[in-house]
Amino acid sequence: MGRIVVxxxxxxxxxxxxxxxxxxxxxxxxxxxxxxxxxxxRFVLSVEGEVTDAHLARAREAAETLLSNPVIEDVVDVHELTHDEPEQAAITGEGAAS
Amino acid sequence: MGRIVVxxxxxxxxxxxxxxxxxxxxxxxxxxxxxxxxxxxRFVLSVEGEVTDAHLARAREAAETLLSNPVIEDVVDVHELTHDEPEQAAITGEGAAS
Structure with missing residues (x-):
């Protein structure tokens, strides 16, 4: 499962x-x-399988049309969540200790 | 001015x-x-001058004590906002066109 951060x-x-x-x-x-x-x-969108350029393009579209209000907000980043980026594994608290 | 993302x-x-x-x-x-x-x-914390390890350590502390509720939330990442990361320069809409 791939994940995209917006x-x-x-x-x-x-x-x-x-x-x-x-x-x-x-x-x-x-x-x-x-x-x-x-x-x-910060939104994390899941996709089936690997994240493709098509997924990223769709995520950018969704970011503009649904995830942000273009009058007052900027979509500052849309990127694949890579494995070296900690995610849902807390870097603080109990998760970090284990 | 340095910036730290939480x-x-x-x-x-x-x-x-x-x-x-x-x-x-x-x-x-x-x-x-x-x-x-x-x-x-997603929080963006500004500091005067360059971001130091001490700033990052303080940001992690702040993330645990104020920016998150450790009962229901995880601090998934604390990192310096680097120049190659788009920020406040919209990647969509008017900002992207200029």
């Missing part, structure tokens, strides 16, 4: 209240390093 | 109603290729 972010000029809420909370938890936070969406 | 997904065993809603809509728009959809969150 990353969607608000356009830079669009106010991001969720990101701002996170940004405001970080210093109160002791995280002083981060000057800005933007929050977006 | 990807958060629901744990595989957790029901994902947003992903299921997308999954159910795709065929109605003519997208028959996709067998499953999961929807997660």
């Amino acid at each position: 990353d969607v972010m608000l356009k830079p000029e669009i106010l991001d209240p969720q990101g701002q809420a996170v940004r405001g909370t970080l210093p109160r938890l002791g995280f002083e390093d981060f000057t800005d936070v933007r929050q977006g969406k | 990807d958060v997904m629901l744990k595989p065993e957790i029901l994902d109603p947003q992903g299921q809603a997308v999954r159910g809509t795709l065929p109605r728009l003519g997208f028959e290729d996709f067998t499953d959809v999961r929807q997660g969150k």
Whole structure:
């Protein structure tokens, strides 16, 4: 089974209240390093078999028509989820310990 | 300015109603290729100057404590946003044409 990642972010000029809420909370938890936070969406689409260029083209189409609102959002990346990219195997918490 | 990406997904065993809603809509728009959809969150944290290992370590901490709910979510990836990764430069729509 192949998987395709679609990353969607608000356009830079669009106010991001969720990101701002996170940004405001970080210093109160002791995280002083981060000057800005933007929050977006990440979709993982599964396909049968290997991911083909046709699948990626279809995913880009779906990203434009359904997964994002082109008025306020940009599709910033569409790529195959490769095996060297950790996914659904947590890099933190219990998953990382096992 | 450096940027760090934090990807958060629901744990595989957790029901994902947003992903299921997308999954159910795709065929109605003519997208028959996709067998499953999961929807997660993508954060982009900005830091002053270059991204250091210390920044990445702090971002992992923030990912565990604030950006994710460890009961139902996994932090699947924390990495520096590199220049060859498209970001805030849309790969679709007007941005791609210019």
